[in-house]
Amino acid sequence: MTPDPKPTTRSRRARSRFHTESIDCAPTAPKVVVETMRETEFEKRRGISRIEIREGYVQVHVAGLQEPLMPSRLAILQAIRDAEISLDFLKLTTNGLSFLVTADQSGAVQATLEGQAPELSVRQDRRVVMVHAVNMRDEEGLIARIVAAAIASGAQLEHVGDMHDRMLIVTDGPGATLVSQAIRSRLGVEA
Amino acid sequence: MKFGGTSVSSPEARMLAALRVVSAKEQGFSPVVVVSAIGRRGMPYATDTLVNLLREIDPNVDPEARELDLIVACGEIISTVIFAHTLKTLGYPAAAFRGGQAGIRTDGTYNNARIVGINPISLRRALEEGKIPVVCGFQGVFVSGDGAPGGELTTLGRGGSDTTGAALGAALKAAAVEIFTDVEGVKTADPDFVPSASTLRKVSYDEVAEIAHLGAKVLHPRAAEIAMKFDIPLWVKSTFSDDEGTEIINLEKVPGRRTTGVTHTGKLVYLQFDFLGAPELHRVELETRVYEMMARYSLNLYMMNLSPTGIGFAVPRDQYPTVEDLLDGLVIPLGTDGNRAIYLFQIGTIPSREAETQLQLLASLGEIRTVRLDLTEGCTMVSLIGNEVLQQPGVFHRVLTVLHEAQIPVLQTSDSELSLSCLLPESELNRAVRLIHDTFELADVS
Numbered sequence: 001m002t003p004d005p006k007p008t009t010r011s012r013r014a015r016s017r018f019h020t021e022s023i024d025c026a027p028t029a030p031k032v033v034v035e036t037m038r039e040t041e042f043e044k045r046r047g048i049s050r051i052e053i054r055e056g057y058v059q060v061h062v063a064g065l066q067e068p069l070m071p072s073r074l075a076i077l078q079a080i081r082d083a084e085i086s087l088d089f090l091k092l093t094t095n096g097l098s099f100l101v102t103a104d105q106s107g108a109v110q111a112t113l114e115g116q117a118p119e120l121s122v123r124q125d126r127r128v129v130m131v132h133a134v135n136m137r138d139e140e141g142l143i144a145r146i147v148a149a150a151i152a153s154g155a156q157l158e159h160v161g162d163m164h165d166r167m168l169i170v171t172d173g174p175g176a177t178l179v180s181q182a183i184r185s186r187l188g189v190e191a
Numbered sequence: 192m193k194f195g196g197t198s199v200s201s202p203e204a205r206m207l208a209a210l211r212v213v214s215a216k217e218q219g220f221s222p223v224v225v226v227s228a229i230g231r232r233g234m235p236y237a238t239d240t241l242v243n244l245l246r247e248i249d250p251n252v253d254p255e256a257r258e259l260d261l262i263v264a265c266g267e268i269i270s271t272v273i274f275a276h277t278l279k280t281l282g283y284p285a286a287a288f289r290g291g292q293a294g295i296r297t298d299g300t301y302n303n304a305r306i307v308g309i310n311p312i313s314l315r316r317a318l319e320e321g322k323i324p325v326v327c328g329f330q331g332v333f334v335s336g337d338g339a340p341g342g343e344l345t346t347l348g349r350g351g352s353d354t355t356g357a358a359l360g361a362a363l364k365a366a367a368v369e370i371f372t373d374v375e376g377v378k379t380a381d382p383d384f385v386p387s388a389s390t391l392r393k394v395s396y397d398e399v400a401e402i403a404h405l406g407a408k409v410l411h412p413r414a415a416e417i418a419m420k421f422d423i424p425l426w427v428k429s430t431f432s433d434d435e436g437t438e439i440i441n442l443e444k445v446p447g448r449r450t451t452g453v454t455h456t457g458k459l460v461y462l463q464f465d466f467l468g469a470p471e472l473h474r475v476e477l478e479t480r481v482y483e484m485m486a487r488y489s490l491n492l493y494m495m496n497l498s499p500t501g502i503g504f505a506v507p508r509d510q511y512p513t514v515e516d517l518l519d520g521l522v523i524p525l526g527t528d529g530n531r532a533i534y535l536f537q538i539g540t541i542p543s544r545e546a547e548t549q550l551q552l553l554a555s556l557g558e559i560r561t562v563r564l565d566l567t568e569g570c571t572m573v574s575l576i577g578n579e580v581l582q583q584p585g586v587f588h589r590v591l592t593v594l595h596e597a598q599i600p601v602l603q604t605s606d607s608e609l610s611l612s613c614l615l616p617e618s619e620l621n622r623a624v625r626l627i628h629d630t631f632e633l634a635d636v637s
Contacts, residue, residue, distance in 0.1 A: 081585030
């Protein structure tokens with residue numbers, strides 16, 4: 001209660017209270033129960049917290065571009081921009097580039113690049129496996145362990161990326177399940 | 192109020208920091224101060240100097256993690272006592288506390304402990320007595336429950352002092368947590384490269400965390416994470432300027448697409464592995480082994496790349512000697528009977544003495560397949576940070592065009608929801624940061 005309810009009728013029940021406040025109250029309020037200090041989740045637990053699979057992407061590969069390569073790549077990217085298509089996971093490949101777009105943009109990408117890309121392949125049903133781990137760069141070796149597990153799964157990986165709180169792995173539908181299972185078993189992540 | 196190493200590095204700096212504390216007190220607040228060790232690398236009581244006292248005895252014998260924590264914590268203890276005394280000389284009663292004395296309890300991971308609980312009763316008492324508590328950043332105590340008196344001193348690892356500041360703010364239900372440093376807040380770029388870089392007035396926790404993830408030092412995300420969880424206003428300010436600084440807030444409070452700034456990592460070495468000669472099964476095994484090795488030696492990987500014929504990644508230049516020791520001349524035999532192959536890793540086109548020796552030793556065993564690693568030294572990574580950066584059509588095109596027009600070669604790219612990064616020659620770093628900053632008109636961002 002806020003104050004002792006006997007002399008103060010408007011006293012209310014405190015819904016939550018810091019442990020230290022209880023300790024402060026204890027000497028003058030004998031009915032305050034002070035437990036031993038509980039662990040408080042000040043910081044998130046380290047390591048992998050969850051694995052999520054996002055569906056609905058297609059992987060676009062453009063190959064066979066003419067030298068010099070960068071102007072050829074820029075021409076492709078300009079066409080994509082002019083078509084107002086957002087892309088993710090851009091990678092520069094030996095003779096072209098690859099990227100990911102949402103499945104609803106698949107037709108637009110093909111229509112845009114038809115005739116412009118010497119070799120164009122659009123791989124349907126791509127998924128992004130997201131491995132969540134807070135401040136993952138502080139966890140020494142964690143990024144490499146996740147990638148090792150994903151490769152060892154035998155899935156055909158098309159892309160790996162990272163950001164502060166997750167790893168992103170692009171693969172096909174069956175591959176996403178394999179990657180997820182391999183990371184869970186090799187890194188001891190609870191289901 | 193947390194003061195970093197540069198804010199307490201000299202008597203003059205400490206006096207400025209102390210006057211900020213006094214000013215808060217005079218405004219009616221009850222400040223609690225957290226300080227880092229005095230100064231940076233090379234200074235007498237800086238963390239690195241203290242660690243070197245052990246390493247200099249015999250560089251081949253690694254200090255134990257527990258003893259490392261004990262010696263490193265001395266830096267903050269010295270700083271705390273000096274800062275408390277400085278306040279006293281200004282006529283303000285103060286009391287110095289070690290992390291454990293301030294009630295900071297951690298798990299038992301030496302060198303990288305996590306705060307699990309805080310009982311700030313001694314700080315409350317000091318405040319009630321009108322004193323300004325000054326607490327050692329970066330440290331706590333692990334109580335194992337096996338009856339060891341006093342518990343074990345632990346340090347919090349990267350971002351430790353910022354984390355101490357935020358956690359104490361949460362435990363004490365502070366009006367705000369202020370992280371004082373030598374810059375005016377979170378900038379749109381490194382002002383050494385871009386003098387016109389502006390100070391962001393508000394930035395989200397996720398953006399700050401991504402900046403730290405990409406190698407820049409502003410505020411450690413651990414501190415921001417705690418402040419966001421307990422809904423405590425968190426500010427980054429300069430000890431040496433009256434600029435209002437940057438407030439770190441939840442992403443939900445600043446929704447929408449925007450570009451926030453340009454950041455860069457330190458020096459990197461980019462490695463590309465060619466597994467062209469290996470059958471699929473062997474390639475998977477070789478790639479897995481390489482990454483497992485990188486994990487075992489705690490190597491920090493950037494710009495990871497997969498292709499049908501190989502893999503690639505960048506490592507910080509100071510970690511490259513370890514990579515070279517591990518990989519150059521590495522032999523991995525795989526398969527059985529007809530499917531058997533011996534793979535020899537070779538860095539560069541000309542085999543090193545190690546690789547040649549291995550080749551001679553293995554010659555009698557049959558065919559040796561060489562896995563070549565192409566090395567690109569002198570790289571760095573420049574990143575554009577922002578919320579939903581890539582949902583803006585044409586952002587990649589814009590960045591690559593401006594770099595191409597300036598004849599800055601881009602060796603590889605990577606991206607996430609919050610960033611877009613380019614690997615490029617270190618010699619072009621300054622120019623690349625300025626060009627991207629100007630292209631996105633970040634000097635006008637606030």
